[in-house]
Amino acid sequence: MDSNLNQSNNSEGFTNYKNLNISENPLSTDFGVLLISHGSSLPYAEEIFKDILEKYISLTGHNAEVGYMKVAKPSISEAIDNLLDRNNNIKRIIAMPVFLAPGIHTNIDIPIILGLEPKETDPRCPDGNYPEDHYLMESKPINFDGEINLIGCIGPDPQIINVINKKIESTVFESNKDVSADKTGVLLVSHGSRLNYNREFITDIYNQYKSQTDYSVSQGFMELCEPTIAQSINTMLESKDLDRIIVVPVFLAPGVHTKRDIPTILGILEDEDINSTHFSNDHSHSHTHSHDHSHAQSHDHAHGGLVEFDGEILYTEPLGSDDVIIEILKNRIESNI
Structure with missing residues (x-):
């Protein structure tokens, strides 16, 4: 990991980067990057996404955080709080679902959690009235007044x-x-x-x-x-x-x-x-x-x-935090800055 990043674990058990050095690019001072993962009760995925986050920050210098849809920490709303804690001048957040393919999570669940309109009708609950114990109902509201730009997932990139x-x-x-x-x-x-x-x-x-x-x-x-x-x-x-x-x-x-x-x-x-x-x-x-x-x-x-x-x-192992994956994230996000 980049030596300029000071990694610390808070009481919630997730990684925070308190002394992130923002890139000299002036555009980087008004936005944050939210990398969204599904979340798992097992440690494997969290370890990979910590590695993805560290590599992404080291490569780009962006104010970035991973947020999990459910189970793992930080949640999506907590990840946004972390971004704002590091830079309260953020006017917009570029949110990218770090999923290989789109689906219910990327097109419905994540937009709803972010306070955005879903991209399609939910086949699980067409009327939009979710039961109280559904994870969408349990997610914390987003505490951010700026623009959230939800971009597409990785997709079948040739790389x-x-x-x-x-x-x-x-x-x-x-x-x-x-x-x-x-x-x-x-x-x-x-x-x-x-x-x-x-x-x-x-x-x-x-x-x-x-x-x-x-x-x-x-x-x-x-x-x-x-x-x-x-x-x-x-x-x-x-x-x-x-x-x-x-x-x-x-x-x-x-x-x-x-x-x-x-x-x-x-x-x-x-x-x-x-x-x-x-x-x-x-x-x-x-x-x-x-x-x-x-x-x-x-x-x-x-x-x-x-x-x-x-x-x-x-x-074989899954694709993981290969440098090629980090480059795909970087290129996709920077095209939306």
Whole structure:
């Protein structure tokens, strides 16, 4: 982290930057940058977003903060308070959802939390009357009289392919097996959504990646829509004899889905570890694990079946706080200054 930044943890348990050196650019004195994350009860995502924030501040010198929609701290309203504490001359806030694809959170939840009009009608609650215990009703009002400019999320930026390539290369390097490219397949995994945004995003990334690689490539969804992970792998194996499948979770930060759900579908997480909060850092696995009937049945219902493959499955880390991601954020935000 930049040596000019003095990091301190307050009583709420989140990171504050009290002595932020604002850039000499005069535009930087009248705005703040709010990077918005979903939030998780597990520490993985918060660690990644702290790293993203530190790298972003170091790169740009902007008065910036991360705010979480729910669960984690600081909340979106608390993050805005932090921005104002560091510079009470802020006239506007550039808010960017640090999400890969748009969806209900970026188009409905975040605008509502920010006191803005949602971009579309909420399919969960079309009349807009949310129950009292809904997290939108529990969010604190925003204490800011200036302009809030909510910009788009990351989207299928071509630079993401560079991150995917780096994740694949490092994971293959760690494997002790020599498997040729023509015997290797790559599966890009996304979460899945009942809305079409997630499918459009991963399909765009898939098409970009497929045009630039010699590997056999497919895409699959963890849940909610098809093809599932198992369906995609089965289709790959039907069309080509493969000895290795590299699975790339096209998620920004690690969490329950990348640490537990997807590895369980792939059969690379032992049954006794499924409910554990600790997960191994070893990402090279041979798919030889067995699953009892009761576990396979419950997970099949939730996520569309388990994978059956006798070759090597390599599982990469999510995209994380790669410098390419920080550059995308910088370019997107600075185009709105």
